[in-house]
Amino acid sequence: MKQTYIKEISRHLGQEITIKGWLYNKRSSGKLGFLEIRDGSGLIQGVVSKKDVSEQTWENTEKVTQESSITVIGIPREHPKHPGVYELDISDLTVHQLAQDYPITPKEHGVEYLMDHRHLWLRSRRQHAILKVRHEIIKAVRDFFDDDGFTLCDTPIFTPAACEGTTNLFEVQYFDEKAYLTQSGQLYNEATAAAFGKVYCFGPTFRAEKSKTRRHLTEFWMVEPEVAYAKLDDIMDLAEKFIGHIVGRVLENRKEELIILERDTALLEKAMPPFPRLQYDDAVKMLQQAHTEGKVENLFELGGDFGSPDETYISSQYDKPVMVHRYPAAVKAFYMEPDPQRPDLALCVDVLAPEGYGEIIGGGERASSLELLLDRIKEHELPEEAFDWYLDLRKYGSVPHAGFGMGIERCVSWVCGLEHVRETIPFPRMLNRLKP
């Protein structure tokens, strides 16, 4: 018989259907068995009554174990006690493979154990919900740009040199020479933007930083739009519209998942444009004020980059994402365009997510002058020959242009209200985690 997916069960009430899936959990009460069945699309409770089924099916009901693969035939109907909840009256149960001692039991487990069993942990309700939200966010990202005239131009993962120089890169052998895994598609995006006008790239990014925090992965996915002729204000408008679109889509299409995750959606509903915009200088004043009032420990020095506690304090002052712009050029990457009014400041922006989730977007206007870039490359002690193609972009029709990058995992973590980004990607790569 044709397979029916659990999420479509309401269309088959009273009809005999076949569900193919796995046993999520089992309870029993004498000659009555309750089987929680999952098939990837959803979860449903099946009921087996000894007096109504064959001896074989009853025997299978008694012996079937957690996560055994099964096929059941039955008739869906409403739950007698819970209106709106569906249940399956099972008439036949066959077991494909009997799972023995499934490692993830219905009781709680530690982080290390769950991470060691990530390949199985993905089957649990909560992980399923998170990855469904991830999928929704990625789809929303693509739709947002595709519907706004952007062209997807993916950038390479093997790169010959550092994009930004400062952070640690993963080095790999590339035939007879050394190559590095990309830490940003940024520079290549500038080339494709000059060809297509509005572009984005979306792919994995690698950072060999020895960071062990709830916000870090060594391999994460980043989406980076780049727009020719765009200025800082244009890119800030784009960023807030973009985040509003993502959050809106998740609220609209992933209600059930947000309930499973116990996410306070009232907080998400506030994350709609316009977002507050704060100059770096004013953010520093805010931090210094907070210090004199005893609300933050460290006295922040003007000119430095914000640390994680600083970002947390700034974002805690708002109930929606906040855009901090015009940081000192000295603390930012070499390719940032200086503010014509204040050349010591870079025309850049960081978007800080609410609830202490920190920076989810970083971006800004790129330097369009060849002379300035040559100076900056020298200042940062970067190898000029590695950037010859990049400098060509300033020789042949250079224009003002801007873009930003958003880390998908940090965004998913915030939208889901998670404690750690490691749950936002199927197989996270971290400082101490390369397996499974």
Place this chain on the structure above:
RNA sequence: UCCUCAGUAGCUCAAUGGUAGAGCAUUCGGCUGUUAACCGAAGGGUUGUAGGUUCGAGUCCUACCUGAGGAGCCA
């Protein structure tokens, strides 16, 4: 790299320096409306590793290993 915390049954955790226990999982038995079902029984241990202190160490000390959280750095 630095700081803090942790490591005991398959899993999650107890155990004042004095005979290593419970819940879940597993196996067996009971229950016709269960929801991390419940009730009864059984099996299950080189307390991360190596030293040390002590009559006696899971517990105290030292080193190392592994993990977690944080700092720095970042999305």
